[in-house]
Amino acid sequence: GEDVEQSLFLSVREGDSSVINCTYTDSSSTYLYWYKQEPGAGLQLLTYIFSNMDMKQDQRLTVLLNKKDKHLSLRIADTQTGDSAIYFCVAGGYNKLIFGAGTRLAVHP
Amino acid sequence: GAGVSQSPSNKVTEKGKDVELRCDPISGHTALYWYRQSLGQGLEFLIYFQGNSAPDKSGLPSDRFSAERTGGSVSTLTIQRTQQEDSAVYLCASSQDRRGAFFGQGTRLTVV
Numbered sequence: 001g002e003d004v005e006q007s008l009f010l011s012v013r014e015g016d017s018s019v020i021n022c023t024y025t026d027s028s029s030t031y032l033y034w035y036k037q038e039p040g041a042g043l044q045l046l047t048y049i050f051s052n053m054d055m056k057q058d059q060r061l062t063v064l065l066n067k068k069d070k071h072l073s074l075r076i077a078d079t080q081t082g083d084s085a086i087y088f089c090v091a092g093g094y095n096k097l098i099f100g101a102g103t104r105l106a107v108h109p
Numbered sequence: 110g111a112g113v114s115q116s117p118s119n120k121v122t123e124k125g126k127d128v129e130l131r132c133d134p135i136s137g138h139t140a141l142y143w144y145r146q147s148l149g150q151g152l153e154f155l156i157y158f159q160g161n162s163a164p165d166k167s168g169l170p171s172d173r174f175s176a177e178r179t180g181g182s183v184s185t186l187t188i189q190r191t192q193q194e195d196s197a198v199y200l201c202a203s204s205q206d207r208r209g210a211f212f213g214q215g216t217r218l219t220v221v
Binding site for chain 1: 142144150151152154157159165167168200202207208209210211212213214215
């Protein structure tokens with residue numbers, strides 16, 4: 001069935017780069033997304049990538065897509081304490097968005 | 110408003126009662142989703158509306174759950190005979206294309 005898997009926890013030092021990885025199973029996923037959820041807050045769309053792309057950069061965010069391996073990653077450059085949140089990898093099928101369980105990013109000084 | 114609006118923001122109900130949750134999507138967005146997020150859990154797909162097409166109800170957990178979308182805009186999620194396991198945050202999202210859906214702040218439902 002459709003599934004998105006990602007590691008549950010990542011801890012980085014402030015100023016370092018963070019890399020959050022995920023894999024998905026549905027090869028028909030034509031759009032892939034990263035969402036951010038801060039404590040007590042709603043879901044914020046961070047970025048998206050089409051399946052015919054292999055990289056997308058948006059300020060401090062870089063998304064890499066390996067369609068053959070169905071692997072998606074989100075790199076956050078110069079990670080700040082404000083980046084502490086849960087990051088969801090999402091695969092977009094025809095009529096639903098399949099969410100991973102979320103990766104909790106902790107940024108420490 | 111500029112974003113997806115959900116009401117109420119919090120709802121406490123007694124077991125066995127019916128509840129209605131409302132979602133006002135972003136104007137002009139043809140797609141509307143309902144999800145729920147239980148404590149410490151990921152997001153569970155419930156239902157998807159796209160324009161005038163028949164909704165995808167494949168995620169509704171039981172026949173106690175139903176949703177409608179009137180006039181292609183406002184949507185209502187109804188839970189009949191609520192159970193304690195229905196306690197969760199119910200999230201609505203809308204989108205105009207495949208570049209991403211925008212979520213509301215959610216309705217926190219507590220069944221006591």
